[in-house]
Every structure is written in structure tokens, then in C-alpha cells.
Amino acid sequence: EAQVTQNPRYLITVTGKKLTVTCSQNMNHEYMSWYRQDPGLGLRQIYYSMNVEVTDKGDVPEGYKVSRKEKRNFPLILESPSPNQTSLYFCASRGPYYEQYFGPGTRLTVT
């Protein structure tokens, strides 16, 4: 089954404690991206990657890092989380005809 997986699904952490949210896709897509979803703001792109070792900033990259060492994986790293990063995060991959598939989401709470 074609899918995007994320882990963990839920995470509660404290300010300043580094965390990583993993993302993996099995569709051999070159393009992957991360979004955050906040009430009333829709989905905003954090970072995207066009291929292995190629990443670029989206609309809201501050406080986040990403890496793309393998085609299937695209982890999101918060090196020093702050309460304003409390949000619902989605990983996505996109096929060659623009169709985009989302993961199930990771709900992050930073206290």
C-alpha cells in the first residue's frame, strides 16, 4: 500500500529538549515536504526537499531543521523547541504529476 508514515503520532516535550519527527514514504517520490497546521491558518510549508541532499526553506522554517540522506526518509528536527512550535505536523510526498500524499500527522505539545 502506498503511504507516508510519521512517528511519533503524539509527543509532549519541554522547552529546549531536542526532538526528531521521522517521516518515510514507500512511493519512490523525489519530492517531500513538511507542513504545520494551526487553527485558522491552514497548512503552512516548513521545508521541502526535491531529492536526496537537496532541501530548501518553505514559508515558516525558523526553528526547524531537516535532512534528506535517503530518498524515502525526511526527518524534521527541532533542536530547541519552544511553546510556539506546539502544532500539528504533516509530512508529505509528491508524485511526478503533482499529486501529493500526506502522512497521518504528529501532534506536538511543547510546555
Add this chain to the structure above:
Amino acid sequence: GENVEQHPSTLSVQEGDSAVIKCTYSDSASNYFPWYKQELGKGPQLIIDIRSNVGEKKDQRIAVTLNKTAKHFSLHITETQPEDSAVYFCAASSHFQKLVFGTGTRLLVSP
């Protein structure tokens, strides 16, 4: 950059009625317009999309129309059912790297 506005933010209909959600975009270079359905606790799922060389596209009870001159596109759901209740997002893309989302419409279909 691209800006996508979506209306209404909430929409309540009776089962069997039609529902219409409208979006406007700002970048005349946008050429791909998908619609996503997000059910509670899940990631957005692509339900239909349209490209700039097409004015209308249908898939069973769902249709999307595009007016490039006015820079707006709409989602039409006919014969609504309770399982259509969800949050719907429109999006627009002017180049492969970027997909800009609207702020979402919460659709409630009452039996």
C-alpha cells in the same frame, strides 16, 4: 507570492443538499488546483484536482470548476452524505516546489 483565500470557513447542510466551497488565488501563473479532505485525526487526502487547461472536472458526486480569468475555483459536492462531514482545503501551485493552501472549510452534513 501566491495567496489562497477560501470561503466559507464553516458550512452546514442537510443530507442530500449540495455544498459549494470557493477559493480565490493571486498568482496568475498557478496551473494546478487540488482539493483535500481531512477527517478527524487523519492527514489531508486528495479528492480531486484540476489543471489550468481544463474548466471543469467531475468525479461521481464531486466536481471542481476553474475560472482562470477571475482567478477562482470551486468545489461542488452533490447529494451530500454524513460521511462527507470533514474539513476541506483548496490549494494552488504555480511551480512544482510550492503548494499554497487555503485556510479550510469545515463541512457538517446533518442527517
